Amino acid sequence: MTAETERRSPDTTPLLRIDDLTRTFTRRGRPFDAVSHVTLELDAGGFVAIVGRSGNGKSTLINMIAGLVRPTGGSVEVDGLRIADLDDRGLSLLRNRTIGFVTQEQTLLGNLPVLDNVILPATFFPDEKNETVPSEERDGGDGEGRDRLVDRALRLLERLGVDGLAGCYPRELSGGEMRRVSIARALVNDPKLIIADEPTGDLDADSTTTVMRLLRERADSGVGVLMVTHDADAIDYADTVYRMDAGTLSRAWV
Numbered sequence: 001m002t003a004e005t006e007r008r009s010p011d012t013t014p015l016l017r018i019d020d021l022t023r024t025f026t027r028r029g030r031p032f033d034a035v036s037h038v039t040l041e042l043d044a045g046g047f048v049a050i051v052g053r054s055g056n057g058k059s060t061l062i063n064m065i066a067g068l069v070r071p072t073g074g075s076v077e078v079d080g081l082r083i084a085d086l087d088d089r090g091l092s093l094l095r096n097r098t099i100g101f102v103t104q105e106q107t108l109l110g111n112l113p114v115l116d117n118v119i120l121p122a123t124f125f126p127d128e129k130n131e132t133v134p135s136e137e138r139d140g141g142d143g144e145g146r147d148r149l150v151d152r153a154l155r156l157l158e159r160l161g162v163d164g165l166a167g168c169y170p171r172e173l174s175g176g177e178m179r180r181v182s183i184a185r186a187l188v189n190d191p192k193l194i195i196a197d198e199p200t201g202d203l204d205a206d207s208t209t210t211v212m213r214l215l216r217e218r219a220d221s222g223v224g225v226l227m228v229t230h231d232a233d234a235i236d237y238a239d240t241v242y243r244m245d246a247g248t249l250s251r252a253w254v
């Protein structure tokens with residue numbers, strides 16, 4: 001860890017700090033700010049929802065938080081680490097261990113059954129220090145560690161009402177079932193920060209309640225949750241709601 005990437009004191013640092021974040025794209029020769037000078041802090045245990053019309057920059061914002069899109073200006077710090085200071089491996093580790101990312105698109109691996117998809121994040125980086133996952137579960141390999149990991153994954157799948165699909169392949173699942181499996185995969189490593197892009201897209205009312213109660217519980221237990229949503233029912237579970245409009249973020253009173 002270099003001086004620049006040294007982790008700051010968790011006592012003084014919010015879990016997520018976004019400072020003057022901007023991303024400019026160029027389309028048909030004309031530059032525009034998809035995200036424009038956004039500043040936001042999220043503490044451990046906080047639950048923030050971001051709403052806004054399609055194309056207003058929400059996905060670009062959360063992709064910058066996850067280090068998938070590089071900012072044009074400003075900075076993102078997650079758990080005391082500046083995203084811009086991390087190399088590819090550092091970013092992968094952060095995404096794997098600190099952030100649980102529920103993407104808008106379906107990203108389950110088609111050649112693996114549901115259960116293997118869910119435990120996959122816990123099988124990465126077997127030789128790295130991992131503070132969130134008990135050591136005996138880190139390798140996801142043979143023996144007791146794998147059994148516990150499988151137990152944890154099955155409990156999450158059960159909680160989300162899709163444990164009966166553990167042996168199925170993604171192509172055999174509906175959109176809403178895939179969404180719930182993706183949520184289980186995002187939570188399996190007990191992330192400190194959950195970023196969820198439309199986590200209730202494709203879900204019926206009962207499944208929406210199940211998912212939102214799970215996210216709320218995680219927040220109540222000290223996890224930071226940042227959710228992008230169009231779903232009025234989902235918004236009710238957040239502490240604070242922001243609106244994204246033409247790349248800028250402001251408090252929404254809903």
Ligand SMILES: Nc1ncnc2c1ncn2[C@@H]1O[C@H](COP(=O)(O)OP(=O)(O)OP(=O)(O)O)[C@@H](O)[C@H]1O
Binds near residue numbers: 027057
């Ligand atoms: N790589 C890119 N190059 C050029 N323009 C882009 C690129 N990615 C996104 N955009 C544009 O940036 C704007 C913001 O896109 P973004 O996907 O962040 O919106 P969004 O609010 O998440 O929309 P939705 O709710 O439909 O997912 C859109 O106008 C989009 O067309």
